Amino acid sequence: xxxxxxxxxxxxxxxxxxxxxxxxxxxxxxxxxxxxxxxxxxxxxxxxxxxxxxxxxxxxxxxxxxxxxxxxxxxxxxxxxxxxxxxxxxxxxxxxxxxxxxxxxxxxxxxxxxxxxxxxxxxxxxxxxxxxxxxxxxxxxxxxxxxxxxxxxxxxxxxxxxxxxxx
Amino acid sequence: xxxxxxxxxxxxxxxxxxxxxxxxxxxxxxxxxxxxxxxxxxxxxxxxxxxxxxxxxxxxxxxxxxxxxxxxxxxxxxxxxxxxxxxxxxxxxxxxxxxxxxxxxxxxxxxxxxxxxxxxxxxxxxxxxxxxxxxxxxxxxxxxxxxxxxxxxxxxxxxxxxxxxxxxxxxxxxxxxxxxxxxxxxxxxxxxxxxxxxxxxxxxxxxxxxxxxxxxxxxxxxxxxxxxxxxxxxxxxxxxxxxxxxxxxxxxxxxxxxxxxxxxxxxxxxxxxxxxxxxxxxxxxxxxxxxxxxxxxxxxxxxxxxxxxxxxxxxxxxxxxxxxxxxxxxxxxxxxxxxxxxxxxxxxxxxxxxxxxxxxxxxxxxxxxxxxxxxxxxxxxxxxxxxxxxxxxxxxxxxxxxxxxxxxxxxxxxxxxxxxxxxxxxxxxxxxxxxxxxxxxxxxxxxxxxxxxxxxxxxxxxxxxxxxxxxxxxxxxxxxxxxxxxxxxxxxxxxxxxxxxxx
Numbered sequence: 001x002x003x004x005x006x007x008x009x010x011x012x013x014x015x016x017x018x019x020x021x022x023x024x025x026x027x028x029x030x031x032x033x034x035x036x037x038x039x040x041x042x043x044x045x046x047x048x049x050x051x052x053x054x055x056x057x058x059x060x061x062x063x064x065x066x067x068x069x070x071x072x073x074x075x076x077x078x079x080x081x082x083x084x085x086x087x088x089x090x091x092x093x094x095x096x097x098x099x100x101x102x103x104x105x106x107x108x109x110x111x112x113x114x115x116x117x118x119x120x121x122x123x124x125x126x127x128x129x130x131x132x133x134x135x136x137x138x139x140x141x142x143x144x145x146x147x148x149x150x151x152x153x154x155x156x157x158x159x160x161x162x163x164x165x166x167x
Numbered sequence: 168x169x170x171x172x173x174x175x176x177x178x179x180x181x182x183x184x185x186x187x188x189x190x191x192x193x194x195x196x197x198x199x200x201x202x203x204x205x206x207x208x209x210x211x212x213x214x215x216x217x218x219x220x221x222x223x224x225x226x227x228x229x230x231x232x233x234x235x236x237x238x239x240x241x242x243x244x245x246x247x248x249x250x251x252x253x254x255x256x257x258x259x260x261x262x263x264x265x266x267x268x269x270x271x272x273x274x275x276x277x278x279x280x281x282x283x284x285x286x287x288x289x290x291x292x293x294x295x296x297x298x299x300x301x302x303x304x305x306x307x308x309x310x311x312x313x314x315x316x317x318x319x320x321x322x323x324x325x326x327x328x329x330x331x332x333x334x335x336x337x338x339x340x341x342x343x344x345x346x347x348x349x350x351x352x353x354x355x356x357x358x359x360x361x362x363x364x365x366x367x368x369x370x371x372x373x374x375x376x377x378x379x380x381x382x383x384x385x386x387x388x389x390x391x392x393x394x395x396x397x398x399x400x401x402x403x404x405x406x407x408x409x410x411x412x413x414x415x416x417x418x419x420x421x422x423x424x425x426x427x428x429x430x431x432x433x434x435x436x437x438x439x440x441x442x443x444x445x446x447x448x449x450x451x452x453x454x455x456x457x458x459x460x461x462x463x464x465x466x467x468x469x470x471x472x473x474x475x476x477x478x479x480x481x482x483x484x485x486x487x488x489x490x491x492x493x494x495x496x497x498x499x500x501x502x503x504x505x506x507x508x509x510x511x512x513x514x515x516x517x518x519x520x521x522x523x524x525x526x527x528x529x530x531x532x533x534x535x536x537x538x539x540x541x542x543x544x545x546x547x548x549x550x551x552x553x554x555x556x557x558x559x560x561x562x563x564x565x566x567x568x569x570x571x572x573x574x575x576x577x578x579x580x581x582x583x584x585x586x587x588x589x590x591x592x593x594x595x596x597x598x599x600x601x602x603x604x605x606x607x608x609x610x611x612x613x614x615x616x617x618x619x620x621x622x623x624x625x626x627x628x629x630x631x632x633x634x635x636x637x638x639x640x641x642x643x644x645x646x647x648x649x650x651x652x653x654x655x656x657x658x659x660x661x662x663x664x665x666x667x668x669x670x
Contacts, residue, residue: 005601008598012338022360025359036627048341052341059332075600086391091589109569114561118559124562144577149576
């Protein structure tokens, strides 16, 4: 944890410097007749971020934060596995949206999570994975009139069928 | 007496069968829209605006106002049950509503939210009825320096919200404000902070993207990792007797926050461009500051649920005031209502009270009826919302992920934003590991678009002299209070150190 905290502070300090540099693409000072330039607000705030990082580093050096006094690892094997299986599945879920449509990706994600991570029965898994995306389709497309991504062209027959039901 | 007579006529108009039916439908629809992560009153009112052209303007505005009311009640539901604020106005409700749910007391949190919302709405309705013209002119005297001073006060309360690690809290606030500045400079119109030259950033980063990332994805990953997948803390039991006992407890332990929220919410709500979000946040901060047990805040204090919930309902009524009397919307939702009024052939402004008496008082009358309807409908649905928490966590967790992603897309309609939600979620998970408070960042991204232009306009007015925030009669005291609040944790720390050195 101790090493992790100072590494994170370092990363955040670098990000603050990047934001300060990006802010200077617009004027960061006062322009007579126009007021503060477009970069003024983000530049000084990013400087505030950098100073906060320096203060956090100072606290770390003096051992004031709980993480700076801890010799435990950032996460054990279970933690990393969780991040991989759960966090990774969310990444795949979002990636699938452009391929199999939002509703297809919802169905696939629910199927994976309920069956393989939740170890629920086939009946419950299939019921939720099929009925929820259909319910969401009617809520968003028919009631709220919000169109979700339809993925690649092979999903079109499904959408044609569903739109025939709505309209 | 004249006011009472007008109000009685307005209430009778709201109770006409068609209008009453529209209130019931509007409140119910609003409740469910407000409960969906990513969708708030602004979505509900915008989407259903075209439907209102089928009915007369009186009924139309009553319907839309009922949706607005319902959504304000509904925002608390996802904050408590899912831990994701349904809308920016319900962010502060998450702080104590979620811990209560995790302690198996979701019913108490939801009942407290419903009762506080009712009181907030009622207080605002009475103030609205009595002081409409006077309050409107007071709010109009708020210029950019006064509004920026109010924002500064809101940020000062963040420092108090963030716990003991002040540098991490300040980092979180600054990060939220910088993220709010991504996109275009609204004054010069030039692209600004287009990070890593990715075009998607030109659209800016919406509040909901960060909120869903932090509270949807990040919070779930954190919960699963911390509990090792064995979440057993949410097993609420719902009975009528239990709800009555919760209502009694809510009144005993949430009354202070309710009154603070009701009053602050209304006065912040009537300020143009402020609205319910700063109102609910400031109410939470003030309630915590005035509390004898501030350490309970963030750990499941009913007062911590009551203050923001009373405030957001109170502010939503308050924000109608400048819309009706001056033609200035107090919030994004009232901006859409204003657009509707123009389409219906009405001219918002001071003459509206004289020329369209029936319309104005019918609307005010409907506030009272909608408030009662929202309380009853909300309480009736609480068992359904609490039932959601009894689901096994391995079913609830993927549902929350799905609602976060689909709600995030519904709010922004952009794949770029969906990827940002995932990145923010992962970043939030790691930042939380090292005790970075994330609520201040979410609240800062909401207030950033108000704070920056008011600061720049103020400095332009004063030719760059920051004393403009100190030498104006309203802005000055607010700024000084904000500075004292910012310095307070540092002063406390110094005193603690001195006391330790003495001992």
